[in-house]
Amino acid sequence: MSHTKLPDYLFFSDTLKSASLAVTPAELHGLLTGMLSGGLKTDDGRWQPLLFDYTSEGMAWTMAALSMAEKVVTYTETEMNENDFRLSLLLPEGDSDKDLMEKSEALSEWVNHFISGLGLAQLEIKSLSEGSKEALGDLEEIGKLMIDEEDDLNEQSLLLEQVIEHVKVCVLTIHAECGVHPEPQDKKPTLH
Template sequence: MSEITLPTYQAVEADLKEQGLAAMPAELHGLLSGMICGGLAVDDESWAGPVCDYANQGEPMTDGAKMMVRTLFTTTADELIGGGFEFSLLMPDDDEPLADRADALTEWVSSFISGLGLMDLQKNQLSEEITEVLADLQEISQLGIDEDDDLEDQAALFEQVVEHVRMCVLSCHSELGQRLINDDADEKPTVH
C-alpha cells in the first residue's frame, strides 16, 4: 500500500493565496472532507461547484486553482477510502501557537459540518451514533483557548479533541460515505 501524504498546511495556504481563493487551508480541507464523508462521488469533479461557491464567490476556478484543489480532494479521498485509520486533519504545525491551532480546528470542524450539509443528508435518517457525532462536532466548533489557563494542560486537551474529531470523521465516512456505495452494490452485507 502506498503511503498517502497530505500537503502541508503552509503549502496549501501559499497555493490558496497564489490562486486567489478566499479560504484557509483548514476550512477547505474540512469542507472537502465533509462532502466526501457525506457520500460525494470521488471519481468525478462534483466537488468543484461547492468549492467555487465557498472559496471563489461562485466564480469558476482557474486551472491552477482547480489542480491544487483536485490534489487536496484526491489525497483526502484516498486517506478516507483507504480503510485504515490514517486520516489526518490539515492543521498548522505543532510549533505554531496553540490559539492559532485551536482557531484552525474550529474552522475545520465548522467547514466539515458545512460539507456534510451540502450532501443533503436527512437528519431523521441518521443513526443515533452519527447524530451524537454531529452534536459533538457542533460543540467542538464553538471551543476556544483560554489564555489565562495553563497552556500545557490545554495543549494536552487540544490533542485529545483533535483525535476525537478524527474518530468522528471516520465514523461519518464509515456510515454515510460507505452507505451510498453499499446501496449500489448487488451483494448484501454479511451479518455477524
Template sequence: MSEIKMPEFLTVESALKDSGLAVTPSELHGLLVGMISGGLSLDDQTWKPLIYDYTNDGMGWPDSAIKVGSAVFQCTVAELTAEKLALELLIPSEKESLMNRADGLSEWVNHFISGLGLVELKLDKTSDALKEALADLEEIARLGIDEDDDLEEQENLFEQIVEHVRICVLTIHAELGQQIHTDASKTVH
C-alpha cells in the same frame, strides 16, 4: 501504485492566497472531508462546483489552486477509503501557537459541518451514533483557548479534542460515505 501524500499546510495556504481565494487550508479540507463523509460521489468531479460556489461565488479556481485542491481531495479520498482508516486534519502544525492550531481546528470543524450540508445530509435517516458525533462536532466548533489558563494543560486537551474529532468524522463517514469497491470484492457466479 504510489502513495498519495497530503500537501503541506503552508503549500496549500500559499496556493490559495496566491490565487486570491479567501479560504484557508483548514476550511478547504474540512469542506472536502464533510462532503465526502456525507456521501459525495468519489468517481467524478462533482466536488469542484460545490467548492467553487462555496468559496468563490461560483467562479472557477485558477489552475494552481485546482491542482492543490485536487491533491487534497485525492489524498482525503485515499485516507477515508483505505482498509486502515486514517485521517490527518489539515490544520496548522505543532510549530504554530496553540491559539493558531485551535483556530484552524475550529475552522476545520465548522467547514466539515458545512460540507455535510452541501451534500444535503438528511439527519432524520441517520443513526443515534451519527447524531451524537455531529452534536459533539458542533460543540467542539464553539470551543476556544483561554490564554489565562494553563497552556500545557490546554495543549494536552487540544490533542484529545483533535483525536475525538477524527473519531466523530470516521463515525459519520462509516455510515454515509462511499467506499471504493475493488475488483477483488466482485463475486463471479
C-alpha cells in the same frame, strides 16, 4: 496508501491567497472531507462546482489551487476508505503559544466547514443513526471551542490533541455510515 500526502499548510495557504481565495487550508480540507463523508462522489466532478459556488461565488479556481484541492480530495478519500481507520487533518503546526492558538482556531474552522460540507453533499441529518447523530452533535460543540490564553497552555496543548483525536473518530463514524465506499474487488477464483 500511496506515497502522496497532504500539502504543507503554509504553502497551501500561500497558493490559496495568491488565487484570491478567502479560505484557509483547514477550512478547505474540512469542507472537502465533509462532502466526502456526506456521500458526494468525486468521480463525476460534481464537487468542483459546489466548491466554486461555496468559496468564490461560482468562479473557477486557478489551476495551481485546483490541483492542490484535487490532491487533498484524492488523499482524503483514499485515507478514509482504508481499513486502518486513520484520518489526517490539515492544520497548522508549531510549538509556540501562538502556534497553539492558531491550531485551535484552525480546528474550529475545520470542524465548522466539515459540517458545511455535509450540507453541500445534501446529507439527510434526520436519517442518521444515533451514533452518527451523536458524533455530529459532538462536532457542533467542538466547533465552538477556543483555548483560553489565561489557562496553562501545556495542558491546553494536550487537551487539544485529545480533541483532535475525538474529531477524527466522529468524522470516521459519519463517513462509515454515509460516505461513498469503493466497491469490493471481485476476487478471481484460485486455480489449483
